[in-house]
Amino acid sequence: QTVLRSSDTHPDGYPTVEAVKKFGEILSEKTDGRYSVEVFHSAQLGQEADTIEQTQFGVIDMNRISIGAFGTQVPEATVTQLPFIFRSAEHFHNVLDGEVGQEILAAFDKVDVVALAFYDGGSRSFYNSEKPITSPDDMAGLKFRVMQSDIFVDMVGALGANATPMPYGEVYSAIQTGVIEGAENNFPSYDTAGHAEVAKFYSLDEHLMVPEVLVVSKIVWDGISPEDQALFREAAQESVAIQRELWAQKEVESKAAVEALGATINEVDKAPFIEAMKPVYDKYVTDPQLQDLVARIQATEG
Amino acid sequence: MEYWILFGVFTGLMLVGTPIAFCLGIASFATVAYIGRPAIVVFQQLNSGVSAFTLLAIPFFIFAGDLMMRGGIAARIIQFAGSLIGHVRGGLGQVNVAASTLFGGISGSAVAEAAAVGGIMIPQMKARGYGADYAVNVTSMAALIALLLPPSHNMIIYSLSGGGRISIADLFTAGIIPGLLLAVALSVTAYVVAVKRGYPTEPFPGFGKAFQYFLISIPGLLLIAIIFGGVRSGVFTASESSCIAVIYAFLVTLLVYRSLNFREFVHCVTGAVRTTSMVLFIIGAAAAFGWLMAYLRVAPILTEAIGNLTQDPLMVLLLINVVLLLLGTFMDMGPLIVITTPIFLPMVTAFGVDPVHFGVIMILNLGIGLNTPPLGPVQFVAAAVAKISVWDAMKSVWPFYTAGLIVLGLVTYIPALSLWLPSLFR
Amino acid sequence: MRDRLLKVGVLLNALSTVALWLAGVGLVAMTLIVAYQVFMRFVLNSSPPWTEASSIMIMSWFIFLGAAVGVRENFHMGFDVLLYVLPGCAKPYLRAITDIAIFGFAAGMVFYGGELALRGWSVRIPVIGLPQTFTYLPVVIAGFLMCLFSLERLLLRMAGENVDDPIVDEDVIVTTD
Ligand code: NA
Ligand code: NA
Numbered sequence: 001q002t003v004l005r006s007s008d009t010h011p012d013g014y015p016t017v018e019a020v021k022k023f024g025e026i027l028s029e030k031t032d033g034r035y036s037v038e039v040f041h042s043a044q045l046g047q048e049a050d051t052i053e054q055t056q057f058g059v060i061d062m063n064r065i066s067i068g069a070f071g072t073q074v075p076e077a078t079v080t081q082l083p084f085i086f087r088s089a090e091h092f093h094n095v096l097d098g099e100v101g102q103e104i105l106a107a108f109d110k111v112d113v114v115a116l117a118f119y120d121g122g123s124r125s126f127y128n129s130e131k132p133i134t135s136p137d138d139m140a141g142l143k144f145r146v147m148q149s150d151i152f153v154d155m156v157g158a159l160g161a162n163a164t165p166m167p168y169g170e171v172y173s174a175i176q177t178g179v180i181e182g183a184e185n186n187f188p189s190y191d192t193a194g195h196a197e198v199a200k201f202y203s204l205d206e207h208l209m210v211p212e213v214l215v216v217s218k219i220v221w222d223g224i225s226p227e228d229q230a231l232f233r234e235a236a237q238e239s240v241a242i243q244r245e246l247w248a249q250k251e252v253e254s255k256a257a258v259e260a261l262g263a264t265i266n267e268v269d270k271a272p273f274i275e276a277m278k279p280v281y282d283k284y285v286t287d288p289q290l291q292d293l294v295a296r297i298q299a300t301e302g
Numbered sequence: 303m304e305y306w307i308l309f310g311v312f313t314g315l316m317l318v319g320t321p322i323a324f325c326l327g328i329a330s331f332a333t334v335a336y337i338g339r340p341a342i343v344v345f346q347q348l349n350s351g352v353s354a355f356t357l358l359a360i361p362f363f364i365f366a367g368d369l370m371m372r373g374g375i376a377a378r379i380i381q382f383a384g385s386l387i388g389h390v391r392g393g394l395g396q397v398n399v400a401a402s403t404l405f406g407g408i409s410g411s412a413v414a415e416a417a418a419v420g421g422i423m424i425p426q427m428k429a430r431g432y433g434a435d436y437a438v439n440v441t442s443m444a445a446l447i448a449l450l451l452p453p454s455h456n457m458i459i460y461s462l463s464g465g466g467r468i469s470i471a472d473l474f475t476a477g478i479i480p481g482l483l484l485a486v487a488l489s490v491t492a493y494v495v496a497v498k499r500g501y502p503t504e505p506f507p508g509f510g511k512a513f514q515y516f517l518i519s520i521p522g523l524l525l526i527a528i529i530f531g532g533v534r535s536g537v538f539t540a541s542e543s544s545c546i547a548v549i550y551a552f553l554v555t556l557l558v559y560r561s562l563n564f565r566e567f568v569h570c571v572t573g574a575v576r577t578t579s580m581v582l583f584i585i586g587a588a589a590a591f592g593w594l595m596a597y598l599r600v601a602p603i604l605t606e607a608i609g610n611l612t613q614d615p616l617m618v619l620l621l622i623n624v625v626l627l628l629l630g631t632f633m634d635m636g637p638l639i640v641i642t643t644p645i646f647l648p649m650v651t652a653f654g655v656d657p658v659h660f661g662v663i664m665i666l667n668l669g670i671g672l673n674t675p676p677l678g679p680v681q682f683v684a685a686a687v688a689k690i691s692v693w694d695a696m697k698s699v700w701p702f703y704t705a706g707l708i709v710l711g712l713v714t715y716i717p718a719l720s721l722w723l724p725s726l727f728r
Numbered sequence: 729m730r731d732r733l734l735k736v737g738v739l740l741n742a743l744s745t746v747a748l749w750l751a752g753v754g755l756v757a758m759t760l761i762v763a764y765q766v767f768m769r770f771v772l773n774s775s776p777p778w779t780e781a782s783s784i785m786i787m788s789w790f791i792f793l794g795a796a797v798g799v800r801e802n803f804h805m806g807f808d809v810l811l812y813v814l815p816g817c818a819k820p821y822l823r824a825i826t827d828i829a830i831f832g833f834a835a836g837m838v839f840y841g842g843e844l845a846l847r848g849w850s851v852r853i854p855v856i857g858l859p860q861t862f863t864y865l866p867v868v869i870a871g872f873l874m875c876l877f878s879l880e881r882l883l884l885r886m887a888g889e890n891v892d893d894p895i896v897d898e899d900v901i902v903t904t905d
Contacts, residue, residue, distance in 0.1 A: 005597070011462060011463055011640075011644065012644045013644075040596065040597075041644075042463060042640040042641070042644075043640065044596040044637065044640060044641055045593060045596055045597065046346075046347065046350065046593065047350070050346060050347070050350050053346055053844070053847075054343055054346070056847075057340045057342050057343065058339070058340060059339050059340050059342065059343040071851070071852065071854050072852060073850075073851055141773060143769070143773065143774070148777075148780070148781060148854045148855050149854050149855070150854060150855055150857075153777045153855060162773060162774035162775070163777050164769065164774075164775055165765070165775065165777055165778075165779055165780030165781070165855075166355075166539065166780070167354070167355040167356055167541075167780075169356065169455040169458055169459065170355075170356070170455060170539050170540065170541065172453075172458055172470055173410075173453040173455075173539070173540065174536075174539050176453075177533065177534065177535065177536035177539075178535070178536030179536045179537070179538065179539050179769075192461075192462055193458070193462060194458065194461055194462075194469065194470035194471075197469065197470060197471050257467075315825075315826075315829055316806070316807050316809070317807070317809045317810045318810055318822050318825050318826060319806045319807060319808040319809070319810065319811055319822050319823070319826060320806055320825070320826040320829050320830070321804030321805055321806040321826070321830075322804075322805055322806060322807070323795070323804060324804070324826070324829050324830050324833050325806075325829075327833045327836075328829050328832060328833050331832070331833060331836055341836065341840060342840045342843055342844060344836070344840070345836060345837055345840040345841050345844060345867055346840075346844060348837070348867065349788060349841075349844075349863065349864060349866075349867055352787065352788050352791050352792075353784050353785070353787070353788050353863070354784070355780055355783075355784055357787065358758070358762065358783060358784070358787060361755060361758070361787065361790075362759065362762075365755060365759070537766075537770060538766045538769075538770075542762060542765070542766050545759055545762035545763055545766070546763070546766065548759050548763075549759065549763050568752070571752040571755055571756060572748055572749075572752050574755060575748065575751045575752050575754075575755055575790060575793075575794045575797075576748075576794060576797070576798065576801075576803060578755075578790075578791065578794065579751065579790065579791045579792070579793070579794025579795045579797070579798060580794070580795070580798050580803055580804055580805060582787075582791045583791060583792070583794075583795035583798070583804070584805070586791070675807075676807065682805060685805070686805065691805065691806075691807075691808070692805060692807070693807050693808065693809075
């Protein structure tokens with residue numbers, strides 16, 4: 001009987017946390033109780049970068065992590081962090097469920113983790129305290145807090161806005177006092193971080209759809225029999241459908257919640273935004289292998 | 303068994319007199335080795351424990367405090383404040399509480415506030431005949447005001463851990479009256495203790511002299527205005543304000559008071575390095591220790607025990623307070639809020655406690671934990687600035703500690719203290 | 729033996745001073761970086777993205793260097809409870825236990841910090857682009873210095889030197905004028 005410890009930075013009840021719990025239940029059933037999973041939610045074991053290392057060292061057994069946290073460690077995975085690479089939720093699912101998705105999962109082997117499945121992380125859009133954004137021109141002069149990642153910083157720059165470095169916990173007060181005008185995130189985070197209270201304009205440009213990934217430590221994986229490894233993969237696949245359903249539900253709920261708080265949500269014509277991303281693609285998609293991946297993602301239906 | 307190793311090794315080494323940081327580090331090291339996981343995580347956490355942007359405020363405020371002290375800014379401000387309320391016994395104790403309340407309005411970190419206010423006030427209080435322990439205790443308890451007055455990033459963490467359904471604006475407003483109540487309670491305590499110890503009173507120098515002191519101290523007083531106004535108007539964030547304090551103090555001492563030479567400047571720098579690295583090294587080691595507490599599920603085990611003990615709402619609140627104080631003794635606020643909120647919040651809401659009210663209780667309670675030995679980072683900062691041992695400060699902390707606990711009791715059992723103000727804004 | 733140790737002590741003293749100065753340069757550099765961040769945002773309405781990550785890295789460098797200096801200057805904070813209970817002759821033994829504990833933890837810093845640093849070579853820190861090795865290097869360097877400093881004190885104590893009272897340095901004492 002092995003209890004696997006799995007980390008998650010999201011709070012209890014969040015779709016990813018619940019999905020990993022569900023994965024544990026399914027796994028326990030399939031393995032007659034030989035394996036179960038305990039989820040350490042809310043970043044109890046550290047922030048994402050820390051827990052990636054912990055998984056690599058075998059300090060913890062599993063991890064649910066945003067692909068963005070791997071930065072450029074897994075080149076194949078960085079293509080999923082390119083702005084507007086996915087056209088819609090359907091396109092996103094088609095790519096990840098297909099051959100390209102399998103290739104990306106397999107690429108994690110070289111950083112000492114075994115990636116089992118992709119989960120939904122929703123689409124991220126800009127929100128700010130000033131005005132609804134309808135075109136890149138509206139972004140000029142506004143300061144946005146983004147995650148510490150070169151692609152995201154360059155993306156904001158390419159749109160004519162300013163990327164401002166700031167710890168996440170200070171964003172609320174910073175928007176309130178006017179140090180920055182906004183940030184970018186998906187509906188659930190926009191809602192739970194309370195940012196809808198101070199930045200009322202959420203503009204659905206959906207610039208990013210970064211997948212979440214469920215990984216097992218390579219060290220732990222090598223100690224599991226091939227038969228059980230197959231059961232792990234099956235259980236993970238089964239948890240994906242559950243997670244997608246939970247995620248869709250959560251998005252609807254938090255959209256309603258931010259509207260109740262008085263947030264204005266506006267649709268955006270994405271074409272000029274996509275146009276503006278050319279220099280970002282030119283900078284990050286230089287390798288022929290990545291160019292091929294991007295081309296295949298763009299050719300995928302949906 | 304792993305629990306005994308973690309807490310046993312820590313306690314054993316602490317009794318021997320090993321510096322706290324190494325007690326925490328060795329205890330974590332030993333425990334990881336016992337449970338058979340790679341010990342590398344201890345050193346990873348040691349490093350990431352000190353690598354947070356919000357911690358920048360600590361070295362900056364300590365550095366600014368050193369500059370203001372050696373450059374004479376602090377002495378001039380204190381001279382002015384002293385001329386106004388010097389005839390009250392323990393007048394500088396009152397100034398300390400007032401300064402903490404003001405700073406609490408721009409910073410959300412009690413540790414940063416102890417560095418900011420303590421860095422200026424403690425050396426001056428010592429110079430004017432106040433006991434170093436008294437100065438440390440006033441500073442460290444008054445620093446908790448920062449947690450309650452907005453802005454307070456810990457309240458944002460609480461809102462997030464409560465599932466995000468709790469309005470941050472409501473939480474911020476709810477903390478104001480309890481924060482001011484704490485200020486009043488500490489002010490009274492500071493007075494009583496000062497009278498008992500016979501601290502000096504100075505004769506009122508007359509309005510002419512007081513006005514002259516005011517003029518001399520204007521460049522220093524402007525610092526407070528710049529920091530307060532800068533954060534409130536959105537020129538810089540709370541943690542950036544600490545850096546502005548350094549730059550401003552440096553320029554005033556160099557250009558206005560012309561009281562800083564290179565040698566003095568080097569003393570300020572090396573002094574600030576010593577004080578901050580001692581305190582932050584403890585915070586890093588505490589992160590490793592806290593990681594193990596999370597990994598071993600110490601907090602959930604203790605919290606679940608409460609639910610099995612009693613179902614009486616008043617008793618539950620009392621027990622929750624006790625458990626939080628115990629946990630707060632060893633763990634930092636952020637992780638504790640994250641771990642215990644999902645368990646406690648449903649429990650108390652089932653008894654009809656408002657989540658906003660509970661947030662205030664939790665923040666104040668865990669704040670007091672930042673001042674409870676053996677692991678009280680706020681105390682460490684204040685004692686480090688005062689150059690006395692925590693042990694010496696602790697011996698006389700009890701009146702101040704009691705004042706804090708009384709406020710905690712009032713806030714716990716009189717919900718209106720927290721809920722009345724937010725209700726006006728709805 | 730004792731004389732040779734004291735000679736080595738001169739070298740270690742120099743090492744400690746260098747570490748302290750480097751840490752001081754770090755504190756000043758960090759101040760300038762954050763001030764630059766505020767200035768650029770205020771003047772150009774745009775601050776460079778690298779300031780946050782680099783000021784945090786510099787902070788961890790000077791904290792670890794300063795903490796190593798603290799081992800030699802004996803300024804780390806402890807509680808000394810047993811000293812009040814046990815007779816005075818117990819003090820050297822208690823202090824020796826402490827020095828062994830420090831040496832053990834510092835050795836861990838060198839070994840495991842080294843492993844973290846080596847593994848971080850291929851990982852780039854986002855936005856500043858340096859290898860992650862730089863994040864963990866201060867742990868290794870401080871660990872190495874702490875090993876030297878605690879060993880020095882252990883050996884000097886065995887040689888009969890009084891090493892258990894804090895080094896009185898005018899820099900450490902606050903002037904109360
Ligand atoms: Na505050
Ligand atoms: Na404590």
